[in-house]
Amino acid sequence: MNNDLAIRSLLVDKRTGKYIKAVNENGFDDYVQLFTKRNGNSEIVIFDFSKAVSLFHKELDAKLDARDYRELIVKRGTVFNTWVRLKSLTNEIMLCQTALQVSRDAEEVLNWIYTRIPELEKNYRSATDSKSPGMWVNEKNSALLKISNEVEAFLEILTCHIHATVKVDASYFKTEFILGQHCLNIRKFVLDALCSELNYWRGDFRNDSMIFQCCMEDLGINPEALLFQIESTQSVEEVKASVLSAAKIEDINDGYNVRRGYTVSWAKSSKDNIDRVKILSKLLQKIDSIIRLLECLKNNTVKFNDSPAEQEEFERSLESLVLEDKT
Numbered sequence: 001m002n003n004d005l006a007i008r009s010l011l012v013d014k015r016t017g018k019y020i021k022a023v024n025e026n027g028f029d030d031y032v033q034l035f036t037k038r039n040g041n042s043e044i045v046i047f048d049f050s051k052a053v054s055l056f057h058k059e060l061d062a063k064l065d066a067r068d069y070r071e072l073i074v075k076r077g078t079v080f081n082t083w084v085r086l087k088s089l090t091n092e093i094m095l096c097q098t099a100l101q102v103s104r105d106a107e108e109v110l111n112w113i114y115t116r117i118p119e120l121e122k123n124y125r126s127a128t129d130s131k132s133p134g135m136w137v138n139e140k141n142s143a144l145l146k147i148s149n150e151v152e153a154f155l156e157i158l159t160c161h162i163h164a165t166v167k168v169d170a171s172y173f174k175t176e177f178i179l180g181q182h183c184l185n186i187r188k189f190v191l192d193a194l195c196s197e198l199n200y201w202r203g204d205f206r207n208d209s210m211i212f213q214c215c216m217e218d219l220g221i222n223p224e225a226l227l228f229q230i231e232s233t234q235s236v237e238e239v240k241a242s243v244l245s246a247a248k249i250e251d252i253n254d255g256y257n258v259r260r261g262y263t264v265s266w267a268k269s270s271k272d273n274i275d276r277v278k279i280l281s282k283l284l285q286k287i288d289s290i291i292r293l294l295e296c297l298k299n300n301t302v303k304f305n306d307s308p309a310e311q312e313e314f315e316r317s318l319e320s321l322v323l324e325d326k327t
Contacts, residue, residue: 037310046302047311048311049318063149080157099168152283167304170297
């Protein structure tokens with residue numbers, strides 16, 4: 001089996017050095033980018049990111065309706081509650097035992113969620129892009145939200161697993177590949193779904209693709225980053241040029257004068273379609289952040305941070321992200 005977790009790197013703004021995201025909202029993927037730093041000895045230092053896990057857990061709690069996600073809520077609660085106990089332990093033996101329990105419970109739930117994805121994917125693919133009689137929610141959007149929530153639960157539990165494991169054995173993820181492969185397989189589905197929503201197939205966009213509207217208008221999505229996400233070789237300028245090349249020039253007669261009119265048009269996407277692209281793009285950003293973290297732990301010498309000052313700096317950076325998102 002291929003153990004390589006490498007994925008295409010993030011798009012970076014050459015002027016500021018910051019990552020460019022298709023949907024610029026602070027969240028889980030921004031937290032994960034803060035988890036590690038390289039020290040002077042070329043080692044990867046991983047911080048105690050328990051506060052980030054708790055933040056993400058709280059965000060996900062607000063999304064999950066107890067009626068629709070009863071079993072998922074119970075299972076993720078089991079892992080999270082054991083992980084919470086781990087944070088306060090100082091006895092080395094109890095710490096190792098509890099970390100092992102978190103890892104065991106987490107792997108069981110992660111595999112359970114992973115096996116549910118194909119059925120959820122089938123429901124999404126077969127759902128109609130419309131509202132059912134008497135319903136207020138688009139069927140396809142509803143099916144996609146269920147997938148998104150399950151995948152986010154997968155990522156939350158995986159971060160509990162990573163945090164518990166690196167506290168007692170920072171080298172564990174050098175040889176672990178099953179969870180990484182699960183992430184890659186989930187990523188493939190999300191990427192395929194995003195390409196489908198954009199009507200992108202084998203390097204080409206259909207005439208009714210949302211990408212044209214995204215490049216010509218402000219939809220709250222960065223078109224450059226979106227093209228990068230789906231691994232398209234086309235640039236925003238090239239997409240715009242293809243729209244302009246189909247412009248029509250015609251006479252306009254108002255009864256007094258004849259003028260020349262220049263008309264440009266492109267397909268208009270539904271709000272539901274735009275919302276689904278945003279959901280999938282954000283989900284892909286989150287999955288990619290975890291894959292990069294696993295890749296980092298796999299390919300480097302890793303140590304758990306032992307500097308209180310650097311831990312405080314990490315937590316300040318995390319808090320600034322949260323505050324920035326609320327403004």
